Amino acid sequence: MKTTFTLLLSAIALILISATTLNKKVYESKAFDFFPKHKIDTPDQDRFVKVTLAQGEFTEPTEMTILPNLDILVAQRRGEVLIYKNQTKKIKEAGKLDVYFKTNTPNVNAEEGLLGMAADPKFAVNKYIYLFYSPFDKSVNRLSRFKLVNDQIVKESEKIVLEFYSQREICCHTGGSIAFGSDNLLYVSTGDNSTPFDAPKQQYVNKGYAPLDNRKGFEQYDSRRSAGNTNDLRGKILRIKVNEDGTYSIPEGNLFPKDNPKTRPEIYVMGNRNPYRISVDQKTNFLYWGEVGPDATNDDPLRGPRGYDEMNQARKAGNFGWPLFIGNNYPYKAYDYTNGENGNAFDPQSPINNSPNNTGLEKLPPAQPAYIWYPYGESKEFPQVGAGGRTAMAGPVYYATANSPYPTYYNGKLIIYEWVRGWVKAVTMNAQGDYVSMEPFMANVSLAAPIDMELGPDGKIYVLEYGKGWFSKNPDAAITRIDYLKGNRPPAIERLSIAKPSGLLPYKMMATVIAKDPDGGPLKYVWNLGKGITKTTNTPTLTYTFTKKGEYPVSVTVIDNSKASAKSQVIPVYAGNEHPTVAINLSGNKSFYFPNKTIDYKVLVSDKGAKVNTNRIYISNTYTEGTDLAGAQLGHQQAAQTLVGKALMLKSDCSTCHKESAVSIGPAFDKIAAKYKNDSKAVDYLASKVIGGSHGVWGEVPMPAHPAMKEAEVKKITEWIMTLGNKEAVKASLPTLGKIVPATAADKKKTVFTLKATYTDAGAAGLKPLTTTNVINLKSNIIDADDIKDFEGFERKDIYGGEKLILTKDNGWIAIKNVDLTDISGFSYSFRNLDPESDGEIEIRLDDSKGIMIGKSTFRKAVPIQIISDGKQHDIYFVFKTLKTGDKKKRTIIQSITVEPK
Known part of the structure; x- marks a missing residue:
């Protein structure tokens, strides 16, 4: 985030016509x-x-x-x-x-x-x-x-x-x-x-x-x-x-x-x-x-x-x-x-x-x-x-020059850079x-x-x-x-992943690295498991069983035939304690919420090797902004919070000004968590400070605004921050079994209903407590045109005070991906027609624009569909077929599609 060397360092940048999006411009x-x-x-x-050349020796x-x-x-x-x-x-x-x-x-x-x-x-x-x-x-x-x-x-x-x-x-x-x-x-x-x-x-x-x-x-x-x-x-x-x-x-x-x-x-x-x-x-x-x-x-x-x-x-x-x-x-x-x-x-x-x-x-x-x-x-x-x-x-x-170490392409170019x-x-x-x-x-x-x-x-x-x-x-x-490197290039590492980052002893870890040699040669993998443990493989996977309790920093160095190498990020794993499991069970539809229609939920927590302390369960619901069905990440998202929010934080510039517990220009994250540990609105409040900037709370040095960061990602960061202060029992804000009646989304910032459950275990001897969060996102049943990303035969335009989809051809389709059809009776539409005299037909098809038809109607009527409750997610295609009046073709402007409950 920013600040005072602030100011000690801060103010340059460039850009206009760029080759960023071009690989070989x-x-x-x-x-x-x-x-x-x-x-x-x-x-x-x-x-x-x-x-x-030298690292870790400078102050x-x-x-x-x-x-x-x-x-x-x-x-x-x-x-x-x-x-x-x-x-x-x-x-x-x-x-x-x-x-x-x-x-x-x-x-x-x-x-x-x-x-x-x-x-x-x-x-x-x-x-x-x-x-x-x-x-x-x-x-x-x-x-x-x-x-x-x-x-x-x-x-x-x-x-x-x-x-x-x-x-x-x-x-x-x-x-x-x-x-x-x-x-x-x-x-x-x-x-x-x-x-x-x-x-x-x-x-x-x-x-x-x-x-x-x-x-x-x-x-x-x-x-x-x-x-x-x-x-x-x-x-x-x-x-x-x-x-x-x-x-x-x-x-x-x-x-x-x-x-x-x-x-x-x-x-x-x-x-x-x-x-x-x-x-x-x-x-x-x-x-x-x-x-x-x-x-x-x-x-x-x-x-x-x-x-x-x-x-x-x-x-x-x-x-x-x-x-x-x-x-x-x-x-x-x-x-x-x-x-x-x-x-x-x-x-x-x-x-x-x-x-x-x-x-x-x-x-x-x-x-x-x-x-x-x-x-x-x-x-x-x-x-x-x-x-x-x-x-x-x-x-x-x-x-x-003739012997330059870099390509002549850069001759005469100014090199600029950003400290933060x-x-x-x-x-x-x-x-x-x-x-x-x-x-x-x-x-x-x-x-x-x-x-x-x-x-x-x-x-x-x-x-x-x-x-x-x-x-x-x-x-x-x-x-x-x-x-x-004018000749051989080092390997490129996309990511290192651990299938299960914690477990009771003996803990069997399975690690996989996605890497490639840009020059097409074979690779060797040297795994550093911390505490002096190294393993070498010729495949990008490693299975290793830990028999001693502890936190182990796992990384891998990928080496090519010419000894060029690249090192992955470090992922901590925990032997001797296992992340708890948090499940959220819903009855009814798993994709949408409907105004005034009750959401029945049940939260189930298990903690292998330990008794669940219900006082450590924290359940909340809120509304957030979602730009599209895929972007809203509908349905269950279970993850260790330390691997989600913390990873997002490290990718941002927040780590420049804040440390987890050490002193820096901004307050340590654990001190922030301690300050707001009894505030039920802390996650939202802190997220607003990250996005809008802050000063005067912890001292005279301001923290910079981040208006371009996504609210949902910022909240994952602030959720992780709050787990650092979760050293004492936290009373659940909602019961583990309950009913919620959602209201109509008031604006674009409240189009996704989020139900969240978090559990922090008691840790183990020599190991810190582990936290798991499970999230269910339900989209508003009113899907605005600017939320729809998949279409053909339509054109997106900003008219009538917002983005709309305009049918520009005789036929076209709109798709909504990954939808649960449980308890959905049909769909209705909001149009603006430039020619109110004409009309057309809408076919609703499953998983493809030419797939099984489950409903059919005219533009002016709601479309009932065949009830499907197979528990699977489907892609829903709305196929539009226009009618013509003489030589004049009707244009149809779509504002939104409403999902009708059973």
Whole structure:
């Protein structure tokens, strides 16, 4: 989910015309003159592989630099400089700075520390390393030059190049990235050093919009004092030339002259919130950066636009708008924090900074729009970037040579990436640098919060992975290298499945992995069962009997004939305790619910090897949204909740900000479960917070909105969260035997009736309790046209205030799949006919449009059907045959089909 490095990292994305949906897209490149002027195939993404150089040895890595001998220096926020030795493949400490990285103020996170690192372009000769850090004993951010001698940072060699004031004991936004251009000019990014959260105990607050509070005593809530201030180095990207003696000079072409007392000549780009990762094109010297954006989830007529992350490009010096503008120069409005009244929207052509906290020019340079911009929700302009938390990062522009490790297809493309969402994209530009398109890059490589991406002297991309957890030592933090396999490719693993993930001793486990060799060769399977147990097979299945009690992490490594390998995810299995069984028995129809018609249910629980404690049974019913019969997953769904909700959580970006029980930027899931354990509406409440975003409940750091996530999947996640607090007996909210009279679905969010039963056992010695949930979904008996996905001879159109199906041919059919016909007497229809004079016939057929006919009628009558109670699910086909009046053919518009009960 998102947050404050928040903000420490967050704001970039791209997309428009993409090759995501195309496996082998034929693409005619128009980017730069050196591109081939013929059609070329998109490279196979499965040829990109991640080579892990070091993992699990890092504590908050921030930036790295690749030395000429392929040694890698890594800066860590808490002050350490580590060096990875290419020859020995080992990590050791190269030095440590005394840095300010933690506040003394409760519930306030500092983002400062050792933030940026770059090697001098002439490092092979001069051994200079540049570090951007926050010294412990002075409230500044500092750029210094050091010498690296015998793999050690020589502290006595420090030359302070520049430093500037930074307000402390507040959060957030540091920037801190360092990059050299091909002309040896040094770029340094700085954050706006402003608090994006609501000021405590105030009536009128920020709410995630631009911080424009100019009241005395609230200076930290006014980014006009920094990012919008031409006389302040915060919220900027600086450009300087470092002299041999460690001083610096101002190159030509920066934003302001050298002799104006209200401007700083070091400024190349102003109007930045948190330009956390920057990169310079080594041919054009265009500057790229990811801008981490604010948290508002919706546009507001009083305040202005919702939050966006940005990917920006500067071909020359300029003002990029913050805090007066965001995204495509969307303007904020002046806001009076004393009375809640707003003023006019700011003008991007003539922006004015009239804050009393401004020490620079009042009239600012015209604002430049973002290169790429995207909100929490799905982006209409750049749909490929997805939705969810945001933390934009700009990587290198890749140039191919004769011996390049990657295909020439990527020549001249900008590589961008997302810290929270985890994707990497290649952006195609034209000869002027304008955006053309975006496509996935190394799409099959999984990254754990990529925080830096650099091109090494060998032409390969190196990635620094922060790991999925805030302010901590993450086991998945790593340095990785991206290789491209021009010959043999490693196996591809689709999934690992365990037929029965738990059992009493002796526990017989049956595991199956679905994998293939892209090159068609045989595979070998090495199974890791945890606790030192390994097995090797030549088939993708393993049967193994555990005789000792315990939780075992099961995974498999698949190896081809050339020793290339791939490792599956880890699935825990439990020997010595077995998941309980939960059954829900219904009388009557198993596909639909009918208004005011009683649903009789009975819940049966068994727990092998233990007595069932009825106080641990939890039964509930609710209404949820269903888009179609298949999507609603009608009928029984029994699964171990730990394998459903938790799996969905791990696939989302939630695990970036929350851990099951450990401390991270957001509250631990078990603490959430404990807080709401007595709230019968906790699952729905927490789901609304995941989808709509939240702040102020657990502290000042907001949790991002996820408007594109499906409500049903979010509820599975929150159900799993609530099982973590199920350590005490829970009284069932409904009896195990009962009757429910459903009401008419009021809106599209209540078209599926869900009956759910959960049981958590008492665990076993040395083993945690196990939970099983069984769910029955019953669809509303009114099936709207937009819920129907299978048809022929019809066309879907959005008319009359919603999607309808229009019969465009003489004959056509509509199908409803997987239907229980028990206690169904027939079907009726809701039409809109453009020609009310004509009519037609409807035949209802079983399992095929030409199958057994079980009913027949005209359009205007309900269709009774032959009663079928075979206990099976059938596909129902409604075959429409129109009549003609002269030469004029009737058009029929279908709004809905109603299932009539017996």
